[in-house]
Every structure is written in structure tokens, then in C-alpha cells.
Amino acid sequence: MNDQDLKPFLYPRSVAVIGATERPGSWGSFIIEGLRAFPFAGSIYPVNHQAERVFGIPAFRSVSDIPGPVDLAVLTIPENQVEKTLKECGEKGVQGVVIISAGFGEAVEGGKEREKGLVALAHTYGMRLMGPNVSGVFNLFADFNASAAPIGHLIKTPVAAVCQGGYAIYDLLAHGYYRKMGVGIFIHTGNEADLTTTDFLAMMGDLPEVQAVVMYIEAVKDGRRFLETARKVAEAKPVVVYKAGKTPGASRAAASHTGALAGSFKVYEGAFDQANVVSCPTMELLLPLGQALAERPPLKGRRVVILTMGGSWGVALSDALESEGLRVPNLSPGLQKRLRDMGMPVRASVKNPVDIGASGLFLAEDLLTELGREILRSGEADALILHGFGRPGMDAEGTPPTLRFYQEINKNIIRAYAAMEKEFQIPVLIGSAYGPSESQAVFDLTREGIRIYQRLDETAQILSRMFRYWERRGKDRPLSEQAALGAERSSARG
Amino acid sequence: MNDQDLKPFLYPRSVAVIGATERPGSWGSFIIEGLRAFPFAGSIYPVNHQAERVFGIPAFRSVSDIPGPVDLAVLTIPENQVEKTLKECGEKGVQGVVIISAGFGEAVEGGKEREKGLVALAHTYGMRLMGPNVSGVFNLFADFNASAAPIGHLIKTPVAAVCQGGYAIYDLLAHGYYRKMGVGIFIHTGNEADLTTTDFLAMMGDLPEVQAVVMYIEAVKDGRRFLETARKVAEAKPVVVYKAGKTPGASRAAASHTGALAGSFKVYEGAFDQANVVSCPTMELLLPLGQALAERPPLKGRRVVILTMGGSWGVALSDALESEGLRVPNLSPGLQKRLRDMGMPVRASVKNPVDIGASGLFLAEDLLTELGREILRSGEADALILHGFGRPGMDAEGTPPTLRFYQEINKNIIRAYAAMEKEFQIPVLIGSAYGPSESQAVFDLTREGIRIYQRLDETAQILSRMFRYWERRGKDRPLSEQAALGAERSSARG
CATH class of the missing domain: 3.40.50.261 (Succinyl-CoA synthetase domains)
Incomplete structure (x- = not known):
């Protein structure tokens, strides 16, 4: 994984919002409004097959009609149009795609297979995917906000949030706002058909704007790589993880199937320890704890x-x-x-x-x-x-x-x-x-x-x-085979 | 212990405030203002050796000068005048005395001995004592408030608070106010020279207005009696206890000496279990938990x-x-x-x-x-x-x-x-x-x-x-000798 692959997700020079609309309550309107609310230096291209303009910005029938290059495409379209649209993005030379659309592996039989097809298709064109089933991404250091987070609640701090789940994080941000807490970067990986929290965690390690990383994780796909990445990042800046799905009911809630994960929380905790990942006891503490580690001596x-x-x-x-x-x-x-x-x-x-x-x-x-x-x-x-x-x-x-x-x-x-x-x-x-x-x-x-x-x-x-x-921090704590394998096995279901 | 002995503390027909004054920030003014703020049906007698009136109420030079009988006396005087005043109260036929004055067993060498003397003196006259070193008492069911709690924050609910420590409870009440939570009865036993939390807990068991009891306890004097009382009360209404001093540092903080108590928290927990006392995990949950147990099915x-x-x-x-x-x-x-x-x-x-x-x-x-x-x-x-x-x-x-x-x-x-x-x-x-x-x-x-x-x-x-x-509740759980003795031993230092 090359960090360059991820840059379009946080530092795009141009963004197409495919499915952009002024319809209230729709994702197509949330994302356009989010982008407009900041002095984003890049180009914003609404794509809508009927409208001439969306919130005053000239719109295009399809991504192919956009004159300049497109770094990032955000898809707010019905799930049955995703493949077709991905292909168009590939032809256009889009580098990264955020798939807001839901209704894949998390919801329907055969959804996981379909996700694999999306990834294969994207990689044919050298495109990377965030999602599907996500609520967006923002990087306030670049005045870039392609998310549904309430604008008024965003506070730029040196804490970055890299989360598998997203909606509740908006709640944490809104709650944090009244305490002057917030995150400068928000990444929601959702179903993780392609890019995972581990990929973005590695990138956060390299960004000088980021002083601490907070993560909401339900399951990691590649335990060993996550731990090695986290250990490396944690040598430079704190990594705080709320690991959801500790108990059988929660595990079922997270994955909509029982099993493997439930018994393995202890394995996670042990592995976190070895990587010096800070385990967060409650979801509500994610932001205050990240903030404290970033800003206190x-x-x-x-x-x-x-x-x-x-x-x-x-x-x-x-x-x-x-x-x-x-x-x-x-x-x-x-x-x-x-x-x-x-x-x-x-x-x-x-x-x-x-x-x-x-x-x-x-x-x-x-x-x-x-x-x-x-x-x-x-x-x-x-x-x-x-x-x-x-x-x-x-x-x-x-x-x-x-x-x-x-x-x-x-x-x-x-x-x-x-x-x-x-x-x-x-x-x-x-x-x-x-x-x-x-x-x-x-x-x-x-x-x-x-x-x-x-x-x-x-x-x-x-x-x-x-x-x-x-x-x-700074002490040598070799990652044991056992911990890495344990975390790996327990997450194999992903 | 006869419940009649405690009635003057919560249902007094007449109250003397000895040391009453209009001086801002003084206990003598807090108590008088607290009493005045409710439509208390009994008589209020300020005692002040100089003033003719205190906050408009006719004052007396000494408790002996008060014409009618006095059920309760609240002492807000310097500690060196307590013995003399107790004697006057005894002569007058006062039934209960709340000693706000501090500077006894909690603060000075020999203070515990002096407290024993106070109790002996009081019992000579058949008087009972609350304190010393307390912040008052209130019973909103009787519109009686002899405390320093901010008037505006008092909400009458069927929850009673019986606490060894007091100041932090005022904070909990103020915080609860914004959530419409509160207590109808507040009792602060402080140094417990005479009456203890156990005595008042027994009384709460008999009051129909009370649906649940919350307690802040640092140490109990008579473990067996406490557990037997709690078990009996808990058959009729929930008893919620925050037991402070779980750890060595906290135990030292509570008692200003190290030792016995620290290792015995597990004994307390086991004993609480047998008595069906609800152990409260944090101080902040005392009120919400008591409220939930009192009001929810x-x-x-x-x-x-x-x-x-x-x-x-x-x-x-x-x-x-x-x-x-x-x-x-x-x-x-x-x-x-x-x-x-x-x-x-x-x-x-x-x-x-x-x-x-x-x-x-x-x-x-x-x-x-x-x-x-x-x-x-x-x-x-x-x-x-x-x-x-x-x-x-x-x-x-x-x-x-x-x-x-x-x-x-x-x-x-x-x-x-x-x-x-x-x-x-x-x-x-x-x-x-x-x-x-x-x-x-x-x-x-x-x-x-x-x-x-x-x-x-x-x-x-x-x-x-x-x-x-x-x-x-309702199940037969005999109190084991062990638990009772354990709690007894661990609290013997009191």
C-alpha cells in the first residue's frame, strides 16, 4: 500500500459528487452542502442526470462530461447503479471513490461477493475504494468536508478519527463540540471492501498535523498488519481504540452473525497492549481520551x-x-x-x-x-x-x-x-x-x-x-506470534 | 433504639438555632434561611446572645429563655461552647441536637474522647445527637429544612439520602436538579458520636413517604446491626450504598489513618449482597440509581x-x-x-x-x-x-x-x-x-x-x-456469621 493511493481521499484537488441533488434529507445534498460550507480550494463537480445546477454549482450529466481531472468521486446513488458508475469513474481516471451507497455485505445475501466484484473492477483502473456503506470523510486541515457531520459542530484539533462505524461518531462530535473537542480528520471505512482502518491508520502516522488517532473498530481484517501498523504509529503518537463487539450480543449486533469474535476480546486486549494501543473503556471517552493524549504533557x-x-x-x-x-x-x-x-x-x-x-x-x-x-x-x-x-x-x-x-x-x-x-x-x-x-x-x-x-x-x-x-512508549515490546495470530484468527470472519 | 427518639430530627414541632445570625456565609445564617424558605409549620427560635431579631424572627439570648418546648436544637456555634450549650439544651428538655460544629474526632487529637463525653452528657438528659461535624438535615415532606443545601435545588422525591459525608451530596443534589432528580429527606450523620446511618436507615424503613434509600458511607460502626437493618429495609424498599474508601489512598483520605478498612471492601461487597443492598459503582450514580429503583417497575x-x-x-x-x-x-x-x-x-x-x-x-x-x-x-x-x-x-x-x-x-x-x-x-x-x-x-x-x-x-x-x-427480594438469604463478623471486624476501628 502506497500512501499516495490514499492522498485523494484527504487532499483531493477536485471532487465529483455523483448523485448530487438539492432534495432535503438526501445524501447527495448533505455532501454538496458539506463541501460548500468550507473554503475548499479544489473544484467541486456535482453530477446529476437532470439538473443544470445543484446549490448554484454547475452540474454535469455524468462524470465523463467533467472537463478537468477528478481526484475523488463520492457516490450518493442507489446501490444498483454503483457498478456502472464505477466503470465511468475508471474511464475518467478518477483516483479514489467513496461509496456512501449501502445495501451490500452488511444487508443482503451475496453482498460480500458483490463487493469483491467492485474492488476487482476498481483495481482494473488503479482506483481505490472507501466503503461501501459509509457516511463520508473530512480533513479540516485542507478545508475539505465530504461528510454529513453538522457543520456547526466541527472543531479542528490535532486528533484524527479513523472509524469503521460512523453515525455514532457524529454524535460524539456534536457532544464534543460543547466541550471544544473535535477531530481535524474523520475517516469512515464501513464495509471495507478495499481500504481498511489499518490503511488509514498508517497514513495518519505520517501526517504531521495529527497528534493522536482515535478509532472505532468492530473487527479488523488483518490482525497482524493492524498490530504492526499500530505499534509503529504509537511510537510517534497515541492510538486510542474503542473495540466494539466485546460480548456475544454486541458481536452479533456488529456483524449480524454470532461466533468467533465474541470470545476473542481478551486476545485483542493482549495484542493492543503489545502494540501500545490505548484501549478505550467506553465509546463516550474516545474523544476526551484522544484529546488528553494529544494535548497534555x-x-x-x-x-x-x-x-x-x-x-x-x-x-x-x-x-x-x-x-x-x-x-x-x-x-x-x-x-x-x-x-x-x-x-x-x-x-x-x-x-x-x-x-x-x-x-x-x-x-x-x-x-x-x-x-x-x-x-x-x-x-x-x-x-x-x-x-x-x-x-x-x-x-x-x-x-x-x-x-x-x-x-x-x-x-x-x-x-x-x-x-x-x-x-x-x-x-x-x-x-x-x-x-x-x-x-x-x-x-x-x-x-x-x-x-x-x-x-x-x-x-x-x-x-x-x-x-x-x-x-x-519507546520500550521494546516485541509483538508475539501468539498475539498476532490470535488477533488474525479472531478477525478471519471479516 | 426507639424510632420515637429520631422523630424530632425529621418532624420537629419547634426548632432552636443556637448561633443564629445574619452574617453572610455563616452556618447560623444558612440554617435560618433554610428554615424560612419553606412553609414550616412549627416554631423557629433563633438563639443569639446579642440580636433582638434574626432575619426578622424574634431571637432569644439562650435556649432557656424560649417560652415553649423545643424539640430540636441545631448548634452552629464554635466548638468550645458545645458542652455548655448541650447542658442548657438538656435542662430545657430538648429532645434532639444537631451539632454542625466541627473540630472534634475528625480533626484533633483527643477529639473522639471528647465526643464520648458529649454523648454521655446528652444521654443524661435523654437527648440524642446528630453529628458533630455535619451540614444539617431536611425533610421536605414536613417542609422542614435545616441544611445549607441551595434552596432552589431541592426537589421532593420518594428517595431519602442517609449519608455519613455531606458536602458532596449537596453537589449531587444540585446536579440532579437539572435532571429533576432529588431527595425528599436528607440526613448527614458526620462523626456519628451518637446516632449512626444505621439508626436512620431503620427509620427510613418505616416511613411510607420513602420508596428508596441512598447512602454515602465511609465506615459503619456496627457491621452486624447495619446488615440486619439493611436486609430488613431492603425487603420493603431498595437500599443503595456508595461505599467510599475502597482503596488504601481513599481509605486514608476518609479516615486520616491507614489500615484495616482498605482490605475489607470485598467483605463489604459480599455482605451487601447477602443483605440485598444495592452497591453503587460510582458516586455520581447514587441519585439516578436510587431514583430508578424508586420509580420504575x-x-x-x-x-x-x-x-x-x-x-x-x-x-x-x-x-x-x-x-x-x-x-x-x-x-x-x-x-x-x-x-x-x-x-x-x-x-x-x-x-x-x-x-x-x-x-x-x-x-x-x-x-x-x-x-x-x-x-x-x-x-x-x-x-x-x-x-x-x-x-x-x-x-x-x-x-x-x-x-x-x-x-x-x-x-x-x-x-x-x-x-x-x-x-x-x-x-x-x-x-x-x-x-x-x-x-x-x-x-x-x-x-x-x-x-x-x-x-x-x-x-x-x-x-x-x-x-x-x-x-x-423476597428470597431467603440468611446472613452468614462470616459476612456479619467480617463487616464488624473491618469497621471496628470506627
């Missing part, structure tokens, strides 16, 4: 120090962290003394968790930020978590000035801690029980780009996976 | 049927459910055929998960609700989950009519499924990736009282615990 040890506004949060957060293999150790007597000397009253614990809530100092902005700096300076923390600022309350016309004042102090303290991460190059995570719809402070700070985690278990899951990734 | 089997708008959500949700011991079985051929005959196209899966997203029918309101009714009628579902409606988008002045129209259809479908739960007496859970700040539909429906779960793992955790609770 490495976590170099297990020692986490907690500053909390509520004793019970401190206890529960300690539970969550230690259950994930991290540690919440006592601070040294020397550091404890220094924190006391700075002004922590005798009633407040300085042992870790450090209990700010009990300190009565929750408005002493300068002192509170100095506590954090002292801890980070001490070398006793591999990571710091500030939990419990950003209390509820949304601004309204009648919001009393005192509440606004408290909110500003809350925000200043959180901003100060977020800034410490860069200064000390030690991960500093901010937690609050409240989401952006509950707390004005959380809402405002999220818009400023500060990440605020709502759940203790997610905070722990993110930190523990950061630790494991960085602990293993 | 029993889950009578493991078979869960999923209707989803996105194939990948169906796969991931199947994973989450089966990982929790539930099942996502294929529907019978007969039922599959009936769903097809109703109008599900060949491309949409009717196997379970039923894939509505692929059906192209997502606007066919009547058909979609009929699908659910057919499944519930079939007897093949012990629970039904509808996932993926309530897409993002918030109403604004410029919201186009088509978007509002889609939102209305989304809302109607969700409403219809929520209503099926009552009709069929089978749990029907609604899931959406979006929260109330992201989706107008989710926001509106949440305000109508419909629960919409955002996370797949939480949905699975709730259903699996509902199943286990109802499976065991």
Missing part, C-alpha cells in the same frame, strides 16, 4: 495529588484513581509543613487529598494558586487534580453581584491551575460535578478552551491510560 | 431489547449491557416478521438491536411507537431501551421551522415510549448522547419529568442493579 509516574473543595469528593476520587492503578500518596512531612506555613489552617487536611473546602480559604485566590504551585515544585506529584470549583449558577439579568463575584474568583482559580500545566509540564486536570448547562463558570471556561471533567471515573480512566501509554 | 429478567437510531450505538450499548450480566438476545422469527410486516424495510435490522436509523423511518411517528408496543406485547423483552432521539440543537429566535418540527417529532416519540413503561409495567429507558445543554428536546423532556440517560455504561449499570435487586 506526558504523565511520568503514578502519583496523583488532589486538591478538593469537598472531603467526600476527595475520598471518591481517590477510590477512582487507585482502582485504575494510580496512587494518591501522602505528601511528605516537609511539604505538608510548607503548606501549613503558607496558611492552611489546622482543620484542613494537607495530607493528600488536600482539602480546600475545609480550609475556609476558598476565596483566597492567591494563596490557593500558590498551594498548587508549591505542590508542583516539590516533585511529589506526577499529576495534579483540582476538583470542586465552578459551583452551579447561571448568569441571568437578576444575578446578584456577589454571585458574579464568586464566579469570577472560581474562574480565576481554575484558569491559574490550567496554566500551571504548561509551566511545569505536569498534567493538571480540572474537575467539577457540574456541566456547562449548570455552571456559568464551567460554561465560560469551556469556551475559553479549558477542559473541565464532570466525572471522577473518567478523570481516573484518562490519567491511567496516559500513564500506561507513556510508560511503554 | 421491577426488572424481572435479563432480556433487554434496544431500539437505536445509530448502529454503532446499538453495538456499544449491547457491549455495556452484556458486560453487566444482562442479555441482548435475538428477537424470535415470528416477532421479527411482525416488525417487518409493520413496515421495517429490509435494510434495517429487526434482530435486536432494532436499527431505526437504517430504516429511513425516523419521522414516521406512529409506526415507530407501534414497533415498541409490539415488542413489549410480545413478552420477549424484560426491558426496552430507546437510544438516539433528541438530536442536538437549541431553540433560538432564528431556529428554522423545519428544525422545530423535527424536534417536536423527536419529543413525541420519546414521550410515547416513556408512557409505555406505565402501561406495560416493563422498564423503558430513554437514552441520548446529548445533555440538556445540547439538545432542546432533552432539555424540554427533562423538565417534563422524563429521565434521559446520557451514558451507555450508566444505563447498563442501572438496569443490572435493578435486575439483581428484584431477583433477590
